[in-house]
Amino acid sequence: MIDTDPKMAKHQEERLKRHKQQLKQKLTELFQIDSPDLDFGLYRIMNQKRDEITRFMDKDLVEAVDEKFGECDEETRTQITGELKELEQTIRNTYGDDALDAAGLKEEYRKAARGRELHEKWQQLHRDAEEASVSDLQKAEIFAHLEEFFSRYYKDGDFLSLRRYAANEKYAVPYNGEEVLLHWANKDQYYIKTDRFLKSHGFDVGTYRVLFEVVQVEGQSNGNGTGRYFVLAGDDAVTYDDEKHLLTARFAQVPLSDDDLLRRFPPGSGRQKPNQDDIVGGLVAEILRGDGIPKGLVDALQTNERDTDRNPRLYKHVMSFTRENTSDFFIHKDLGRFLGQELDFYIKNEVFRLDDLGTENEVAVERYVKRAKVLKSIAHRIIDFLAQLEDFQKTLWEKKKFVLRTGYCMTIDHVPKEFYPEILANEGQLAEWRNLYGIGEAKGGQKTLAGDRVDKAFLQSRPYLVIDTALFDGDFTDRLLEKLQHPDGTPVEDLDEAVGGLMIKSENWQALNLLQERYREQVKCIYIDPPYNTGNDEFLYRDNFQHSSWLSLISDRLYCSKPLLLSEGSIFTSIDDNEFANYRRISDHIFGIENFISTIIWQKV
Structure with a gap:
């Protein structure tokens, strides 16, 4: 067997530790347990399962990697041992019982071609046995692949295919030979922000009231920033009304370039760019510098609201307010299937590198079989865990909602x-x-x-x-x-x-879902006036996914509307230039291009 270089072993050990930590950080994001003070939506559920998820990341996952490597090692070693015994018996039968030593076939028998061939095969089998033994390097590669794979599909509470720029970094688009395929980044997801629309947020602090308002500012949608962020809106953004005991902070969501972001929110020690903590901390500091705020209120805002909170009261509410308005835009309709398909594609192209076959970079595929098996097994454990959480959210979203009040x-x-x-x-x-x-x-x-x-x-x-x-x-x-x-x-x-008419006040997809059985094929005419998605209206969208967010919103509601229409029914839509092309494509896809009648154009004044 080949001795291991101590320096190399130390390097592999450190690499393994680093990749484990990187994967843990990514899973902390995926399982959304990095924000214990958030108390809405899935965060409330995840906070209850924090111990279970932490144990999975710290203990179960590492043990599973060792276990799967052990299974593959045992299987491979058994096969290699059998081949080696066979080969050694052949050598003894050919050259005698003393033909082998610790280095393989003795030198005097290697001069002939047959002897050299048997010796090289013996050495190769021993190298294969060494390769089959688990190493820190192999484990590190698995953790690195897991972190890389899941990093491609998650951001701020949503699972979606993040933009790739390198030539060899690709995604697989499901295609079954249709003449025309309409696809967008989050096609298989529900858009769930239709009941939000940048709402205000308020909370009480003893006899005081604190209110966060969202305001529009000039040029809000026309900036050149790489992302949109909440900032305090102007010099008079923070005001205190002594008579009403009311502290008001006015926020605006604006585009900021990387340089603007750095100037507004300097990053903490060791960071190149500000993270969420830096941004929230900067907003909190600005609010507390507001004129006329009583010392008693300032002190209360800097203490914890509950004993279990990790952050002070004002920090907690600013974090919750900004997070709820800027994250968790979608629920995947079948996350397990989606990630499973993408994992297969990833393994084929990133682990086996099939594009290298037949080129000078080609390597023996057998070298990757073991790590591919381990990677797929462990990744599916994570996928199954994530899919359970996402499916739970989907069940809640799809469940027909109770009617809270009925009037006539x-x-x-x-x-x-x-x-x-x-x-x-x-x-x-x-x-x-x-x-x-x-x-x-x-x-x-x-x-x-x-x-x-x-x-x-x-x-x-x-x-x-x-x-x-x-x-x-x-x-x-x-x-x-x-x-x-x-x-x-x-x-x-x-x-x-x-009853001659029905008016429903509801989130629109939920209302359409509720009407499916009662009003199927009974509606003569539908008129809709969806958000125009100008960037300056009330439609919330994820940065870099403005049009795909809108398409997910519209497509699900059109799919729900179609069964309600009579066969001779009509649907009219008010839309402007921003999404006209996309709306025409999605409506042609759902209702059939042959059913399109006309576009009525009116002059803007």
Whole structure:
């Protein structure tokens, strides 16, 4: 066997340690356990599983690598040992029992071609046996491959194929021979920011109130920065209202170049560029420098909100506010399948390097079989873990949501007269009529209203006046629905049939999903007015994925809309130049290019 150089062994040991640490850092990102103070979405779940995930990264993963190498080593060594015994028996049968020594076939037998051939084969088998033994170098290569593979598909809470620039760094696009294939970076993911839209954020600190507001600033979408970041908006971004005990910080999301980012948020020790901690820390420091903030509030903002928090109160809320608005844009529809396919492609091209076959860089493929087996086995353990978490999020997203509140709007001619006194006594309903129609106002109100009074005679004379059950209690609504009548006075037997329209306040994909069974193939016309994705509207998108984020949003909602349309139904869409081309492609794909009718163009003024 070949002796190991101590210096080389030390180098391999250090390399193994370095790659283990790099993989652990990447998995900490993937499993989203690096932000214990965040308390929304998946972060809340991951904080509960922190110990389990940490054990997997620190112990189970390393042991699994050793175990898999051991399995492959045992299998390979068994095969090599068998071949070596066979070869040595052949040598003894040919040259005698004393033909072998520690270096192989004795020198006097190597002069003939047959002897040299047997000696070289004996030496090769011994080298193969050495190669089959697990080494720190081989382990380091596995950890390096794992870190490299998963780095290609994850950023800030989302699994997606990150941009590659080198000629030999490629992705595999699923293609089954279609004439035209429409593909984008996050095609197989749900866009889930439709209920967010840069919301404000507020929290209480004793008798004080702290409010983070999002404001638009001039040129917000026209910068030349490489990424968009939250900054405090102007010199008066932080104000304190002593009367209301209200501290307000106004944020804007703006594009910043790398140089701008460095100037605003100097990186911490040992870092070339600022990370999330540097940015949040800079924002916190700016807020605390605001004029007129009471010392008691400043002190409270710099203490922990809960004993289990890692960071002070203000830091925690700034981190949560910025993270929730800038990360976790997507949920993958089948993360396990996606990463599994990409892993196979990675192994073929990065481990076996099939492109090198037939070139001067070609090496024996057998050399890579063992590490490929170990890499695939360990990677699938990580993939399975990640897929469980992502599938849980997907299940929550796809689950039909509970209806929180239902109200009915109906004209007076559907309401029995016995309910008139309660209607007339409802100040909320009367106020709504005044606001909408001016009913009951002495000046500028209904000219036909005698004495500016809303009474029983008034209700009887206006059969099409609308009442809103949201302004009444549940008991009134239940009794009214039980006794609801048609304009001719006959009772309503089927409430669904009597309802002439439906208005839903909801996240739009969830609402469309809820309507699938009840309204399948019943809708004559659909009109949509989606975000134009100008960069300065309320549509949130991940940096460098503006158009693909929008395509994921639109495609899922169009797919949900199609089953609702009658076969002769129509869909109209208001769109501008920013996404017109992409929208035309996706609508042609979903509804069929042969069903396109026309584009109606109007002049901007």
